[in-house]
Amino acid sequence: MKYVDLRSDTVTWPTDEMRAAMAVAEVGDDVYGDDPTVNELQEMAADMMGKEAALFVPSGTMGNQLAVFTHIDRGNEVIIPEDNHIVVHECGAAAIISGASLRCLPSDRGMMDPKKVERTIRFGIDIHEPKTGLICMENAHSTGVVHSLSYMEQIYSIAKKNRIPVHLDGARIFNAAAYLKVEAKEIAKFADSVMFCLSKGLCAPIGSILAGTREFIDKARRKRKILGGGMRQAGILAKAGIIALEKMTKRVCEDHETARYLAEQLDSIPNLTVFKDDVHINMVFFSIDRDVDPMYITEELKKEGILVNPPENGIMRLVTHYYIGKEQVDRFINVFGKLI
Ligand SMILES: Cc1ncc(COP(=O)(O)O)c(C=O)c1O
Numbered sequence: 001m002k003y004v005d006l007r008s009d010t011v012t013w014p015t016d017e018m019r020a021a022m023a024v025a026e027v028g029d030d031v032y033g034d035d036p037t038v039n040e041l042q043e044m045a046a047d048m049m050g051k052e053a054a055l056f057v058p059s060g061t062m063g064n065q066l067a068v069f070t071h072i073d074r075g076n077e078v079i080i081p082e083d084n085h086i087v088v089h090e091c092g093a094a095a096i097i098s099g100a101s102l103r104c105l106p107s108d109r110g111m112m113d114p115k116k117v118e119r120t121i122r123f124g125i126d127i128h129e130p131k132t133g134l135i136c137m138e139n140a141h142s143t144g145v146v147h148s149l150s151y152m153e154q155i156y157s158i159a160k161k162n163r164i165p166v167h168l169d170g171a172r173i174f175n176a177a178a179y180l181k182v183e184a185k186e187i188a189k190f191a192d193s194v195m196f197c198l199s200k201g202l203c204a205p206i207g208s209i210l211a212g213t214r215e216f217i218d219k220a221r222r223k224r225k226i227l228g229g230g231m232r233q234a235g236i237l238a239k240a241g242i243i244a245l246e247k248m249t250k251r252v253c254e255d256h257e258t259a260r261y262l263a264e265q266l267d268s269i270p271n272l273t274v275f276k277d278d279v280h281i282n283m284v285f286f287s288i289d290r291d292v293d294p295m296y297i298t299e300e301l302k303k304e305g306i307l308v309n310p311p312e313n314g315i316m317r318l319v320t321h322y323y324i325g326k327e328q329v330d331r332f333i334n335v336f337g338k339l340i
């Protein structure tokens with residue numbers, strides 16, 4: 001059975017067009033730089049990000065960690081909002097791989113106070129002080145909120161004034177771009193390196209991109225080998241990535257529309273508070289204002305062919321994507337309304 005899967009956009013499978021194109025993709029050994037399809041994807045990705053070069057990596061986590069590994073020296077501080085993916089969902093990798101000290105700042109749905117960022121930067125002048133080696137942002141943020149270009153510009157100009165590089169976790173940069181009605185490169189220009197995912201809402205089965213200057217990407221390519229991320233005939237995967245960039249980036253706004261429809265439908269169910277103002281992309285968050293066993297919700301929905309993650313501290317997140325339309329939303333609302 002095909003479930004109505006609202007747990008994440010990571011659950012999407014490749015489209016029929018991707019599968020057909022993958023079967024006949026031209027390939028070569030990418031560790032030698034010989035895979036024409038990987039090279040085409042990397043050039044296309046660099047161009048869309050407004051950067052000199054790009055590198056295909058197996059996952060968003062590797063792309064982020066490779067950025068930290070490439071930007072900083074061991075022991076450097078990384079200024080980052082306390083709830084960013086790099087801090088909370090990457091297994092402490094920045095400490096393990098790069099010897100980074102994450103200097104986590106309070107976050108308002110992924111945004112730091114620019115004044116606080118400026119005050120936190122350190123140059124290692126005092127013998128006790130670690131040096132700030134990197135500043136990180138995440139846009140769109142995992143709360144589904146998109147940050148304005150002016151916020152990003154403020155953080156970027158503070159970083160540049162102090163000669164510190166900026167990395168952007170843009171796992172969902174095309175969702176952010178659709179919300180802001182700009183090209184993705186308009187967001188990426190406020191970062192020296194950017195990672196984005198081809199999987200998730202763009203439906204490629206595997207893969208992310210790290211983009212930056214040619215010099216940065218040359219360094220990162222070597223570090224990707226250290227991490228075991230040098231892939232061989234990866235053109236099979238890159239082909240799906242090319243279709244993701246050509247076609248799927250243009251349609252993510254449909255997922256946002258479905259998310260807004262879902263939020264409206266949820267709002268009509270009693271005992272729920274829907275965070276409607278934060279529905280910027282394909283994510284809907286809401287609280288359940290009565291006592292319900294989280295496992296009861298997930299199990300009862302599963303019996304009806306619907307998958308959701310259990311609420312965390314009473315808050316639930318639902319994510320729309322290519323395989324969720326109004327019909328699937330209506331099916332979910334019908335069952336969920338009765339449960340609540
Ligand atoms: C904001 C953000 N960054 C990075 C990642 C990591 O991507 P991956 O699961 O491909 O490692 C995710 C994954 O959900 C994410 O949401």
